[in-house]
Amino acid sequence: MSPTQQSSTKWCRNPLSGVGLGLRTPHYEFVEQHQPDIPWFEVLIDNYLVDGGEPIQHLTRVRENYPITFHGVGMSLGSTDPLNMDYLKSLRDMIERFEPAQVSDHLAWVSTQQTYMHELLPLPFTEEAIKHVSNRIQQVQDFLGQRILVENVSSYMQFRDSDCSEWDFLNEIVQRADCNLLLDINNIYVSAENHQFNAQDYLDAIPVSRVREMHLAGYEDRGTYLLDSHSRPVHQPVWELYKQALQRVGPAPTLIEWDQNIPDFNVLLEEAGHADAIARDILDKPDEQFTNHTAADIVSRI
Amino acid sequence: MNNLQTIQQQILSAVYDETALATAGELVHATETLDAPSHIAIYRDSIRLGLAHALREIYPVCARLLGDAYFTQVCEQYIQEHPSHSPDLNRYGLAFPEFASKLSLANDLPWLPDVLRLERSWHKVFSGNDTTKFDLECLAELTEEQSLYACIVLQENMQLIDSVWPIDNIWHANRDFSKEPETLDLSELPDEKVCLMIWRDGLDMHLDLLTTEMGCLLQSLRDGDSLQTAYELLDQQYPTAEFSDLFGQIAANKWIAAVLLD
Numbered sequence: 351m352s353p354t355q356q357s358s359t360k361w362c363r364n365p366l367s368g369v370g371l372g373l374r375t376p377h378y379e380f381v382e383q384h385q386p387d388i389p390w391f392e393v394l395i396d397n398y399l400v401d402g403g404e405p406i407q408h409l410t411r412v413r414e415n416y417p418i419t420f421h422g423v424g425m426s427l428g429s430t431d432p433l434n435m436d437y438l439k440s441l442r443d444m445i446e447r448f449e450p451a452q453v454s455d456h457l458a459w460v461s462t463q464q465t466y467m468h469e470l471l472p473l474p475f476t477e478e479a480i481k482h483v484s485n486r487i488q489q490v491q492d493f494l495g496q497r498i499l500v501e502n503v504s505s506y507m508q509f510r511d512s513d514c515s516e517w518d519f520l521n522e523i524v525q526r527a528d529c530n531l532l533l534d535i536n537n538i539y540v541s542a543e544n545h546q547f548n549a550q551d552y553l554d555a556i557p558v559s560r561v562r563e564m565h566l567a568g569y570e571d572r573g574t575y576l577l578d579s580h581s582r583p584v585h586q587p588v589w590e591l592y593k594q595a596l597q598r599v600g601p602a603p604t605l606i607e608w609d610q611n612i613p614d615f616n617v618l619l620e621e622a623g624h625a626d627a628i629a630r631d632i633l634d635k636p637d638e639q640f641t642n643h644t645a646a647d648i649v650s651r652i
Numbered sequence: 653m654n655n656l657q658t659i660q661q662q663i664l665s666a667v668y669d670e671t672a673l674a675t676a677g678e679l680v681h682a683t684e685t686l687d688a689p690s691h692i693a694i695y696r697d698s699i700r701l702g703l704a705h706a707l708r709e710i711y712p713v714c715a716r717l718l719g720d721a722y723f724t725q726v727c728e729q730y731i732q733e734h735p736s737h738s739p740d741l742n743r744y745g746l747a748f749p750e751f752a753s754k755l756s757l758a759n760d761l762p763w764l765p766d767v768l769r770l771e772r773s774w775h776k777v778f779s780g781n782d783t784t785k786f787d788l789e790c791l792a793e794l795t796e797e798q799s800l801y802a803c804i805v806l807q808e809n810m811q812l813i814d815s816v817w818p819i820d821n822i823w824h825a826n827r828d829f830s831k832e833p834e835t836l837d838l839s840e841l842p843d844e845k846v847c848l849m850i851w852r853d854g855l856d857m858h859l860d861l862l863t864t865e866m867g868c869l870l871q872s873l874r875d876g877d878s879l880q881t882a883y884e885l886l887d888q889q890y891p892t893a894e895f896s897d898l899f900g901q902i903a904a905n906k907w908i909a910a911v912l913l914d
Contacts, residue, residue, distance in 0.1 A: 402782035424739030462660035507691035
């Protein structure tokens with residue numbers, strides 16, 4: 351049976367909305383047995399590009415009851431190596447098979463000279479990088495036959511060669527590549543603290559019509575810098591920034607990320623509940639909704 | 653201005669060569685809290701920790717046997733010599749057993765490379781292809797002549813390994829991390845090699861200790877020998893072995909994926 355044939359109409363087809371959670375190995379059993387009231391799950395797709403076995407079987411069961419998104423690190427969109435077509439073919443097969451609501455990767459490079467570092471390395475904010483990355487995103491989108499989302503990363507270094515701000519860099523790339531944006535609120539906060547810029551300036555410059563998802567996570571304070579560890583509850587300043595992002599962007603599916611020291615599922619549910627309560631509070635206030643949107647922004651989001 | 657490729661090459665160099673950190677540091681800004689090379693070192697350390705973590709995931713028993721500090725040290729050497737060349741971290745560390753066999757620790761712990769091979773096999777089977785369904789009726793329908801030259805295709809996702817050391821016992825004694833490891837006397841080798849089959853039925857992983865006769869038959873089938881050749885080889889090496897019993901076990905375990913008549 352081909353991958354396409356396997357993806358019959360049995361998949362849950364709810365539209366993506368609300369606060370989702372990452373599907374992580376320690377929670378497979380809980381999710382399958384209890385089917386918690388979560389609107390969608392994010393799948394770290396690089397962990398599922400295997401030939402068979404447990405991960406695929408769990409993903410299949412979860413997919414029957416929930417919408418999913420694919421989130422990856424392996425596209426290496428910023429790399430100067432050629433695109434890894436084997437990786438993209440595997441990804442395309444999985445997209446055909448599981449029909450994720452959206453597919454995302456990072457505005458970063460993870461490989462060079464055919465060496466993979468499995469780490470999201472930032473780019474210099476230069477015209478050369480804008481051209482290079484935009485072109486690669488377009489190639490990926492052409493190959494996959496769909497728009498992808500690119501995520502802003504946390505960073506711990508800033509290149510001397512950069513000649514614009516991160517938000518200008520991001521804006522230019524999403525426009526030129528005609529891709530969508532996964533806005534990671536924690537990453538904005540972490541980078542703002544590490545590089546001493548104003549997170550509000552970042553948010554103010556975001557092309558809201560391109561935002562299709564937001565991420566929230568907990569960072570770790572290493573003394574000399576903040577580390578985007580995904581190992582803690584969301585910190586208060588990040589919740590505050592999330593409120594501001596909601597006011598600017600409006601409703602967008604939001605994910606609670608937790609990838610290290612993974613707690614009981616109930617802890618994640620509490621975090622998701624908190625994010626949901628914030629979103630309802632902000633978005634139920636018509637005066638504060640879409641305050642910075644133009645009519646064109648709103649129309650393009652529909 | 654440095655071009656993108658140069659920047660990426662210099663950072664890659666800094667990951668694998670500490671002396672290149674200073675040069676790469678010239679690419680980035682220092683901050684009030686960290687000098688420029690320290691910013692790159694954050695990535696360097698994280699990359700190397702991530703690769704070591706991947707090795708620990710694939711080889712948990714050996715990590716326990718060597719102890720945290722020593723295993724980390726061996727990982728560091730491996731990472732230095734074996735960068736990752738795949739976006740799939742699952743594939744990282746597949747040369748670790750051969751690497752370890754060349755280290756001096758293999759003199760002190762001669763069984764270690766074979767235990768590493770066992771763990772690698774377990775890892776491969778865990779994420780390998782699911783079992784291909786095979787209708788055993790196909791075997792019953794073979795004519796006498798066909799059964800002579802028919803070749804049995806075994807399931808792809810099975811790993812057959814052997815060792816002069818009781819690696820199955822070592823593995824079993826150390827894989828339950830909720831218990832203290834058992835102490836084994838390894839001063840005397842088993843009378844004959846241990847032959848192991850690692851396989852998966854659905855999601856159930858199996859590590860079976862095989863008789864040497866079964867090991868011989870499976871190896872012959874895996875080598876692509878016809879049923880007749882496999883039978884003769886077994887008869888030659890183990891005259892008392894019952895071919896039909898052994899073949900029955902192979903069929904019962906669903907180890908057969910197909911029969912080839914060409």
